Amino acid sequence: MNLKKIKTIYHKEMMELFRDKKTLIMMIVVPLILYPLLFVGAMFITNTVMQSLEEGEYHVVLQEGNDLPSSYYGDSFKQMLEDTEDGLDDHIILHDTSEYSDLSKALEEEEIDAYIQVCKDLEDPGKTVFLIHYLSSVTNSNQVKSMLSDKIERYNTWLSETRLEMVGINPDYILHATDISGKDHSSTEERMGSLIGMILPFLLITMILLGAVYPAIDTTAGEKERGTLETLLTLPITNQELITGKFLAVATISLMTGILNLLSMGGILGFTMMTLQVASQDTPKVQWGSFLPALVLGLLGILAFTFFMSAIAMVVTSFAKSYKEANNYLTPLLLVVMLTGYAGMIPNIEFTKVLAAVPVLNVVLMITNLFVFKYSLSLIAEVLVTNIAYAALCIWVLSKIYRSEEMLFAESGASFQLFSKRSDLKPGGVPTITDASMVLAIVVLLMMYVGSLVQMRSVLWGLVVTQMFILLVPLLAAWYTKKDLRETFSLHIPKISQILGAVCIEAGTFPLVIIVGQALSSIWTEDLEAVNQTFAQILGKTPFWVSVLVIALLPALCEEMLFRGYFESAVSKKLKMIPALICVAVIFGLYHMSLIKFFTTGILGLALAYVLYCTKSIACTMFMHFLNNFMSVYMSYFAVSSSHLFPWAFRMPSALGILGLFVFSVVMWGIGVFCLQWSARKK
Amino acid sequence: MIRANHLVKTFARTEGKKNHRVEFKAVNDISLEVHGGEILGILGPNGAGKTTLLRMLGGLMEPSSGSVEVYGKDSGEALSPLESKKNIGYLSGNTKLYGRFSGRELMQYWGEFYEIPKSEVEERIEEISNALELGGFLDNRIEKLSTGQTQRISIARCLLPKPQIYIFDEPTSGLDVISSRLIIDFMKKEKEAKKAVLYSTHYMEEAQTLCDRILMIHEGRIVASGTPREIEEATHTDNLRDAFFAIIEGEEEGHESKEN
Numbered sequence: 048m049n050l051k052k053i054k055t056i057y058h059k060e061m062m063e064l065f066r067d068k069k070t071l072i073m074m075i076v077v078p079l080i081l082y083p084l085l086f087v088g089a090m091f092i093t094n095t096v097m098q099s100l101e102e103g104e105y106h107v108v109l110q111e112g113n114d115l116p117s118s119y120y121g122d123s124f125k126q127m128l129e130d131t132e133d134g135l136d137d138h139i140i141l142h143d144t145s146e147y148s149d150l151s152k153a154l155e156e157e158e159i160d161a162y163i164q165v166c167k168d169l170e171d172p173g174k175t176v177f178l179i180h181y182l183s184s185v186t187n188s189n190q191v192k193s194m195l196s197d198k199i200e201r202y203n204t205w206l207s208e209t210r211l212e213m214v215g216i217n218p219d220y221i222l223h224a225t226d227i228s229g230k231d232h233s234s235t236e237e238r239m240g241s242l243i244g245m246i247l248p249f250l251l252i253t254m255i256l257l258g259a260v261y262p263a264i265d266t267t268a269g270e271k272e273r274g275t276l277e278t279l280l281t282l283p284i285t286n287q288e289l290i291t292g293k294f295l296a297v298a299t300i301s302l303m304t305g306i307l308n309l310l311s312m313g314g315i316l317g318f319t320m321m322t323l324q325v326a327s328q329d330t331p332k333v334q335w336g337s338f339l340p341a342l343v344l345g346l347l348g349i350l351a352f353t354f355f356m357s358a359i360a361m362v363v364t365s366f367a368k369s370y371k372e373a374n375n376y377l378t379p380l381l382l383v384v385m386l387t388g389y390a391g392m393i394p395n396i397e398f399t400k401v402l403a404a405v406p407v408l409n410v411v412l413m414i415t416n417l418f419v420f421k422y423s424l425s426l427i428a429e430v431l432v433t434n435i436a437y438a439a440l441c442i443w444v445l446s447k448i449y450r451s452e453e454m455l456f457a458e459s460g461a462s463f464q465l466f467s468k469r470s471d472l473k474p475g476g477v478p479t480i481t482d483a484s485m486v487l488a489i490v491v492l493l494m495m496y497v498g499s500l501v502q503m504r505s506v507l508w509g510l511v512v513t514q515m516f517i518l519l520v521p522l523l524a525a526w527y528t529k530k531d532l533r534e535t536f537s538l539h540i541p542k543i544s545q546i547l548g549a550v551c552i553e554a555g556t557f558p559l560v561i562i563v564g565q566a567l568s569s570i571w572t573e574d575l576e577a578v579n580q581t582f583a584q585i586l587g588k589t590p591f592w593v594s595v596l597v598i599a600l601l602p603a604l605c606e607e608m609l610f611r612g613y614f615e616s617a618v619s620k621k622l623k624m625i626p627a628l629i630c631v632a633v634i635f636g637l638y639h640m641s642l643i644k645f646f647t648t649g650i651l652g653l654a655l656a657y658v659l660y661c662t663k664s665i666a667c668t669m670f671m672h673f674l675n676n677f678m679s680v681y682m683s684y685f686a687v688s689s690s691h692l693f694p695w696a697f698r699m700p701s702a703l704g705i706l707g708l709f710v711f712s713v714v715m716w717g718i719g720v721f722c723l724q725w726s727a728r729k730k
Numbered sequence: 731m732i733r734a735n736h737l738v739k740t741f742a743r744t745e746g747k748k749n750h751r752v753e754f755k756a757v758n759d760i761s762l763e764v765h766g767g768e769i770l771g772i773l774g775p776n777g778a779g780k781t782t783l784l785r786m787l788g789g790l791m792e793p794s795s796g797s798v799e800v801y802g803k804d805s806g807e808a809l810s811p812l813e814s815k816k817n818i819g820y821l822s823g824n825t826k827l828y829g830r831f832s833g834r835e836l837m838q839y840w841g842e843f844y845e846i847p848k849s850e851v852e853e854r855i856e857e858i859s860n861a862l863e864l865g866g867f868l869d870n871r872i873e874k875l876s877t878g879q880t881q882r883i884s885i886a887r888c889l890l891p892k893p894q895i896y897i898f899d900e901p902t903s904g905l906d907v908i909s910s911r912l913i914i915d916f917m918k919k920e921k922e923a924k925k926a927v928l929y930s931t932h933y934m935e936e937a938q939t940l941c942d943r944i945l946m947i948h949e950g951r952i953v954a955s956g957t958p959r960e961i962e963e964a965t966h967t968d969n970l971r972d973a974f975f976a977i978i979e980g981e982e983e984g985h986e987s988k989e990n
Binding site: 051052055058059062063066067273274275277278280281282283284285450 | 788789790792812813815816818820822824825826827828829830831835839840842843844845887
């Protein structure tokens with residue numbers, strides 16, 4: 048690597064970026080002008096609202112019944128209502144009942160803010176009952192309701208004190224026997240820090256990512272779109288030099304955006320604190336200097352995070368051929384990063400060794416902890432190292448991409464056909480990978496929102512609805528993009544030998560899945576409980592045949608259509624066999640949203656994907672999938688009899704037992720693969 | 731100057747109803763040699779593999795098999811890949827320029843990439859600017875220039891490192907007569923200056939007058955080579971266009987007879 052050439056690339060990229068209006072707007076105008084403006088605007092609105100509340104006059108009617116208890120002191124109560132308190136400007140204006148013919152109507156039409164009905168308690172004639180009529184949906188009415196409640200409370204105390212004095216008892220002795228007060232051991236800085244730590248990290252990661260987005264697109268997809276990439280490749284520079292220079296430029300802009308935003312926000316915060324301190328002497332002084340270590344270490348974390356974000360944004364945008372496409376690709380990344388960052392704002396998350404390796408979350412937690420003066424140097428080091436490692440990994444992927452001619456020179460094609468006009472699409476073929484990812488995303492969203500909503504009412508129906516989405520979304524997508532349905536969903540009638548092969552492979556996979564599941568559940572016990580809980584919820588009150596339908600048959604039909612049908616056909620068009628199968632397996636594992644199931648269903652997914660790849664018949668994998676799920680349901684319902692049949696599925700077998708099962712698996716797989724290959728050759 | 735030995739480039743693409751991944755050879759065993767003071771024309775229809783071949787020669791793409799050797803002025807040992815690139819001026823319809831820079835800035839950056847001392851870069855810019863009459867627009871942003879002006883800056887970019895070899899991939903396609911003329915004159919001049927020029931086109935007439943030797947390629951393979959005259963004589967035609975059709979037809983008949 049030649050540092051001078053990297054410097055030239057860096058310089059060239061920076062120059063190009065700075066000559067573009069979009070970078071300047073994103074980097075300078077937004078933080079330096081927009082934030083203060085927004086802040087001033089927000090202050091202005093808050094002030095106006097506060098003022099209108101403070102100057103408020105509230106109109107209240109006191110409706111006293113005819114037969115009131117003798118202990119009700121109407122005049123004193125009225126006096127208390129009309130008193131203004133503690134220097135507050137707002138006061139209550141009492142109106143006479145006679146002014147309004149219908150009080151309830153007057154309240155609804157907001158002529159008055161509230162009215163109080165005073166009457167006698169039916170069970171205890173000595174007790175006065177106050178009923179406040181108000182509108183919780185109207186700010187003023189709501190406000191006056193709480194004011195009135197306070198005043199009635201005060202009247203109550205006053206009345207109690209008077210009564211006690213009348214019988215010669217010191218009211219303090221009875222009414223104020225105890226006193227509560229708190230002493231805060233948090234320093235002003237700690238309180239301040241916990242507040243900053245709540246908001247700052249999330250804002251920062253968002254700003255850094257947004258800062259990286261534009262330069263990442265411009266230096267990768269932008270170069271392709273403008274046709275300058277090939278010019279660049281004619282230069283006597285290596286790929287590493289090219290990528291390093293570009294990466295450093297993106298990271299610089301991203302970091303600058305982040306820091307400018309930080310300064311702008313910090314400036315506003317400082318300004319507010321200063322005005323507050325001038326306005327009242329009570330505001331505690333904050334020793335800003337004590338945040339210095341937090342700032343320095345935080346800055347290091349941000350630097351490492353910037354490297355990671357810049358690199359990952361460049362990887363994503365490198366797959367795109369145009370700005371528009373790059374933007375589409377970046378949206379999921381933005382969502383994932385922001386959601387993960389948001390998770391860091393959940394209070395009381397403990398910053399552990401495991402979390403310190405989770406991308407995005409680790410930086411958020413690190414900064415949150417720094418600002419409450421918790422310095423764990425080993426965890427901070429872990430955050431820094433992991434972020435830099437992730438960045439390095441991304442750069443390595445980038446250098447792979449820049450060696451791949453397909454990525455660099457491929458002609459631009461409409462990969463997001465789902466967003467194209469239907470009349471523009473040519474019929475036939477299988478879905479594109481981008482469409483397939485989009486379909487998966489839609490299914491997951493529907494599952495999370497609609498599915499879980501229905502599941503709250505009925506677990507069983509929730510499953511049915513989820514499966515319907517899994518079936519319908521890919522079908523609709525395939526129809527809309529005019530795909531060859533037979534090809535996309537592998538709708539071919541299998542041969543006997545293929546079914547035989549599929550069954551053998553399933554027989555070889557099932558014990559493997561069970562053993563791996565058992566091994567993993569001894570590691571992640573919490574996860575196992577969560578899985579069992581949902582399962583128990585379904586199985587508890589459902590007849591056997593319904594469970595077979597909903598848990599075994601339906602997923603076998605629907606999930607195969609999505610994962611092996613739609614998704615696998617898209618992936619295997621783009622990737623070679625092994626990466627394609629692994630991709631299907633990983634997605635299938637992830638879809639089950641559990642650590643243990645990721646591995647167990649991942650193995651199953653791999654077997655299913657392989658069978659579909661060989662047979663091109665979804666009927667085969669549907670049958671396998673059904674067998675697999677049926678076995679699980681059967682074992683849950685008839686635990687006693689099946690524990691005799693398959694003892695290894697209920698208790699971890701001995702090492703010898705595992706070896707035996709493993710040999711069985713391998714033999715069954717062997718027979719299965721032979722059957723599939725044999726039928727392929729015969730063809 | 732530049733030599734290619736049995737170059738092969740394999741791409742994967744999906745084909746047919748079953749969407750199987752099929753490997754096909756965009757360039758299939760091509761060897762060639764070009765010396766100083768010579769223009770080699772590479773002819774062929776769209777999709778024949780011209781661009782892929784030239785990209786491999788220019789070091790933009792790595793061959794699947796075979797090798798490219800580039801020799802410097804004193805033609806001792808073959809140069810390293812990076813040194814080779816320094817000796818090649820590559821220009822194609824796809825090598826666009828950075829619109830946000832001016833021609834001068836672009837050449838200054840290029841000077842740094844080719845590790846030419848700053849003072850020398852300035853001298854060369856002066857020289858090239860005079861030769862190509864860039865004076866009026868050298869300091870304007872390239873995005874503001876006309877097609878012809880941009881083309882001149884492109885040539886200037888190629889000239890700056892004073893390469894020994896020029897590779898031009900359909901440089902005149904899509905250009906008007908005047909801009910095409912500019913490039914053709916440039917190639918003639920560089921040939922006279924004893925540079926090696928490789929040039930692909932599908933304008934047969936252009937190639938006929940310009941090239942010393944012709945390489946006709948079809949579906950990734952060489953189907954004919956020699957001087958324009960030799961090719962015409964071999965096919966009993968009187969121009970390259972007819973010769974090309976004769977060769978292609980012969981190829982296809984040959985294919986059919988083989989299959990039968």
